[in-house]
Amino acid sequence: MEIAPVLRALTHRKIGVVLIVAQIALSVAILANSVSIVQQRQGLMRRPSGLDEANTFSLTNQFTGSSSDLSARIRTDLAALRAIPGVIDATAVQSFPLRGYGAATTVTLRPDAKSPFNAAEYSLTLNGLHTWDMKLIAGRNFHADEVKDFWLGISNGAPPTAIITRALAQRLFPHGGALGQNVYLGTSAPTQIIGIVERAQTPWAAGSAWGTFGPEESLLVPFQWVSPILAYVVRTEPGRNDAVLALAPKRLFAVSRARVISDAQTFADTRAEQYRSDRALGLVLTVVCGLLLAVTAFGVIALTSYWVSQRRRQIGLRRAVGARRLDIVQYFQVENLLISGFGAALGVALGFAGNAWLVSAFEMVRMSVAYVIAAAAALLVLSQVAVLWPALRAAALPPVAAIRWQ
Amino acid sequence: MLGYYVGMALRSVRRNVALTALMIVAVAVGIGASMTLLTALRALSGDPIPAKSARLYSVRVDNWGPDAPNNAMLSDLVSYTDAMALLRAQRGIRQSAMYETTFGITPASGDANPFTATARVAGRDFFAMFDAPFASGAAWSAADDEQRAAVAVIGAHLADRLFPNGGAVGRNVLLGERSYRIVGVLKPWHFQPRVYDLSSRLYQETEDVFVPLSTAVDRQLHTMGGSYCDHAVGTVFADTLRSECRWLQFWVELPDPAAAKAYRRFVENYAAQQRSAGRFHWPPNVALLDVNAALRAAKMVPDEMRVSTVAAFGFLVVCLVNATGLMLAMLERRAGELSIRRAVGASRGQIFAQCLAEASAVGIGGGVLGLGLTALGLAFERLILREDYARLVDLNLDAVWTTFGLAVITVTVAALYPAWNASRLQPAWKLKAE
Numbered sequence: 137m138e139i140a141p142v143l144r145a146l147t148h149r150k151i152g153v154v155l156i157v158a159q160i161a162l163s164v165a166i167l168a169n170s171v172s173i174v175q176q177r178q179g180l181m182r183r184p185s186g187l188d189e190a191n192t193f194s195l196t197n198q199f200t201g202s203s204s205d206l207s208a209r210i211r212t213d214l215a216a217l218r219a220i221p222g223v224i225d226a227t228a229v230q231s232f233p234l235r236g237y238g239a240a241t242t243v244t245l246r247p248d249a250k251s252p253f254n255a256a257e258y259s260l261t262l263n264g265l266h267t268w269d270m271k272l273i274a275g276r277n278f279h280a281d282e283v284k285d286f287w288l289g290i291s292n293g294a295p296p297t298a299i300i301t302r303a304l305a306q307r308l309f310p311h312g313g314a315l316g317q318n319v320y321l322g323t324s325a326p327t328q329i330i331g332i333v334e335r336a337q338t339p340w341a342a343g344s345a346w347g348t349f350g351p352e353e354s355l356l357v358p359f360q361w362v363s364p365i366l367a368y369v370v371r372t373e374p375g376r377n378d379a380v381l382a383l384a385p386k387r388l389f390a391v392s393r394a395r396v397i398s399d400a401q402t403f404a405d406t407r408a409e410q411y412r413s414d415r416a417l418g419l420v421l422t423v424v425c426g427l428l429l430a431v432t433a434f435g436v437i438a439l440t441s442y443w444v445s446q447r448r449r450q451i452g453l454r455r456a457v458g459a460r461r462l463d464i465v466q467y468f469q470v471e472n473l474l475i476s477g478f479g480a481a482l483g484v485a486l487g488f489a490g491n492a493w494l495v496s497a498f499e500m501v502r503m504s505v506a507y508v509i510a511a512a513a514a515l516l517v518l519s520q521v522a523v524l525w526p527a528l529r530a531a532a533l534p535p536v537a538a539i540r541w542q
Numbered sequence: 543m544l545g546y547y548v549g550m551a552l553r554s555v556r557r558n559v560a561l562t563a564l565m566i567v568a569v570a571v572g573i574g575a576s577m578t579l580l581t582a583l584r585a586l587s588g589d590p591i592p593a594k595s596a597r598l599y600s601v602r603v604d605n606w607g608p609d610a611p612n613n614a615m616l617s618d619l620v621s622y623t624d625a626m627a628l629l630r631a632q633r634g635i636r637q638s639a640m641y642e643t644t645f646g647i648t649p650a651s652g653d654a655n656p657f658t659a660t661a662r663v664a665g666r667d668f669f670a671m672f673d674a675p676f677a678s679g680a681a682w683s684a685a686d687d688e689q690r691a692a693v694a695v696i697g698a699h700l701a702d703r704l705f706p707n708g709g710a711v712g713r714n715v716l717l718g719e720r721s722y723r724i725v726g727v728l729k730p731w732h733f734q735p736r737v738y739d740l741s742s743r744l745y746q747e748t749e750d751v752f753v754p755l756s757t758a759v760d761r762q763l764h765t766m767g768g769s770y771c772d773h774a775v776g777t778v779f780a781d782t783l784r785s786e787c788r789w790l791q792f793w794v795e796l797p798d799p800a801a802a803k804a805y806r807r808f809v810e811n812y813a814a815q816q817r818s819a820g821r822f823h824w825p826p827n828v829a830l831l832d833v834n835a836a837l838r839a840a841k842m843v844p845d846e847m848r849v850s851t852v853a854a855f856g857f858l859v860v861c862l863v864n865a866t867g868l869m870l871a872m873l874e875r876r877a878g879e880l881s882i883r884r885a886v887g888a889s890r891g892q893i894f895a896q897c898l899a900e901a902s903a904v905g906i907g908g909g910v911l912g913l914g915l916t917a918l919g920l921a922f923e924r925l926i927l928r929e930d931y932a933r934l935v936d937l938n939l940d941a942v943w944t945t946f947g948l949a950v951i952t953v954t955v956a957a958l959y960p961a962w963n964a965s966r967l968q969p970a971w972k973l974k975a976e
């Protein structure tokens with residue numbers, strides 16, 4: 137099939153060509169950027185927190201009444217939780233991965249260092265690692281005599297020991313050898329690193345750009361968090377999570393009614409809540425892209441149909457002088473390929489420009505070339521499929537249409 | 543003449559039902575998607591107090607110095623020392639230092655479970671500054687502030703819950719371990735985004751309980767809101783008060799920009815004094831942000847919302863390009879009819895006007911359908927958004943008009959070229975061909 141006559145014919149319908157080119161180009165740009173953003177967010181949503189997520193739940197507990205014996209009340213509660221059949225272990229904490237709020241601390245290698253690192257700080261007791269199912273990759277767990285109560289109202293110096301995540305160890309000691317080193321948590325008293333765990337996401341790991349530290353840069357200190365408000369984190373045997381979650385508030389109320397229990401939810405729900413904005417963005421972009429593809433396909437069909445009706449005479453003439461139906465279909469396909477090919481090429485450029493703007497204005501991630509190429513290919517295929525219907529209708533025109541028309 | 547065009551537009555619609563319907567749907571889908579996201583975006587970026595937003599200022603004082611980590615931008619929190627110094631100076635029309643806490647509340651009836659109440663610790667000026675509406679009673683007095691009185695103002699929701707039969711003012715309520723006398727009850731108060739506390743979720747509902755700052759400090763109520771320390775400090779309450787930890791918001795009401803300038807100078811002088819007193823070792827670094835500046839600095843609208851909105855408007859452009867193509871096809875089909883009109887004396891301008899009138903009709907149709915789709919889209923948004931955002935997302939009158947305006951204007955713009963193209967028809971040309 138020769139391209140030259142197709143091109144010559146196109147110069148007679150410039151505005152229609154411009155319209156299709158614009159639609160295809162915009163669609164490629166929007167589709168590529170949307171898919172890139174959705175893919176990147178889904179990647180973030182899939183990162184593991186470090187906990188045994190399928191078998192963990194948490195609830196927020198606020199003690200009412202006298203706060204003089206909080207420490208004893210927490211221990212009684214924990215004993216009641218651990219006594220529930222199906223519970224592997226339980227712990228009372230201020231925060232945990234993906235909670236959305238918690239504590240952070242500065243970490244320096246010397247007491248007077250000017251530019252410290254930041255890390256999320258979790259208070260955990262002896263049971264902490266077991267409850268959270270965190271894997272020690274070096275060193276040891278806390279010793280019983282290291283764990284102290286930490287509560288609002290008591291001066292409590294720096295912890296003597298800490299366990300850090302692998303990510304934080306690599307940040308603090310890029311050349312290795314973190315185990316056994318001293319670090320300083322905002323005071324002049326040293327804290328010794330006694331263990332390294334594989335992973336513990338920060339409470340803010342779901343945030344796209346929170347603070348100056350990474351999503352896994354966390355530090356565990358040997359404290360029992362004692363406060364009127366705290367969270368109980370419970371790990372259960374596989375398959376028992378929902379049943380124990382339903383039972384736990386009842387058992388706690390049986391211990392004492394002087395409390396408020398809120399946010400009792402599985403870890404899966406905690407995760408879903410934290411990533412809600414990302415999921416919403418993904419859904420919205422998916423819907424918009426679906427509509428976009430549909431509208432673009434209809435646009436191609438409508439304009440091509442219009443051209444077919446304009447060229448009934450020429451099509452009839454071509455058929456009369458011997459063109460086969462296939463030739464007519466091919467003509468419209470080649471014409472469409474030329475137009476949408478140009479649009480797709482323009483769309484690639486537009487997509488990159490749009491991405492550069494998104495990166496600078498919204499801290500979005502740079503798009504990989506693969507997405508643009510895939511989007512361009514998708515629009516080319518869509519456009520080719522869309523053109524089939526009007527092209528087949530054109531091919532169905534009988535040769536006499538040329539004379540019968542006017 | 544307009545009536546004539548409208549009549550012809552309707553006749554044309556009848557004759558080209560499929561194309562017109564397609565055009566209306568294309569426009570409506572684009573309008574629906576973009577208006578859904580625009581409405582949501584506008585709901586989240588609203589000014590909570592338009593009448594006063596230029597007169598209320600968040601005051602920030604750098605008490606850490608340029609070498610401190612995480613100090614690039616001053617947060618909306620200041621230390622207790624600075625908050626008290628600014629409060630004592632009384633340089634604004636009104637001012638209040640404040641922080642967030644919570645109380646466990648045990649209902650009087652024995653069998654009800656205790657529940658949590660959100661609370662704001664503030665000064666009496668807080669209510670007048672932020673236009674908190676009282677249903678009964680009033681803010682506590684200046685004397686209450688001074689004498690650390692055990693008084694509280696409670697929100698409408700809590701008042702209903704504790705005293706369903708009314709008459710809350712004058713009664714006592716047990717907040718945590720202590721009893722407070724209720725001096726005022728608020729009407730339902732929607733103040734969103736909650737700009738006076740930028741370190742907790744912005745779109746939360748207003749607090750259940752308000753108690754005086756002096757009383758709360760006296761009773762050692764710890765903050766449950768944001769609290770940032772440059773160094774580890776003991777958690778004895780007195781340590782916290784003495785420390786350089788930042789945990790209170792400080793807001794001041796000033797009559798005009800000149801007063802704001804003067805107030806800024808006052809705060810700078812204060813910081814300079816702290817420097818000469820040896821507390822600060824750096825030049826004064828202070829900030830005064832009005833409501834909208836504070837909201838912008840907090841980057842309160844999530845980027846996700848903006849990006850979705852951009853994508854939706856890109857989609858709208860595609861839909862309009864599409865509508866242009868459809869319009870072109872439709873007018874081409876009617877070339878014969880338009881030629882006859884030209885031949886019997888219609889001017890080019892009249893043909894052009896007729897085509898635009900028809901486009902407006904399509905725009906109105908697209909607007910109506912688009913409005914329905916926007917309502918549907920917003921219902922979808924409410925399902926997938928975080929609860930505190932979802933509550934705000936609703937179709938208001940403003941959005942309805944914007945939808946119609948956007949539909950009619952964009953479709954008319956999309957019709958400009960096809961209409962011009964049609965008006966260029968030579969009267970005889972098309973007739974001769976037939």
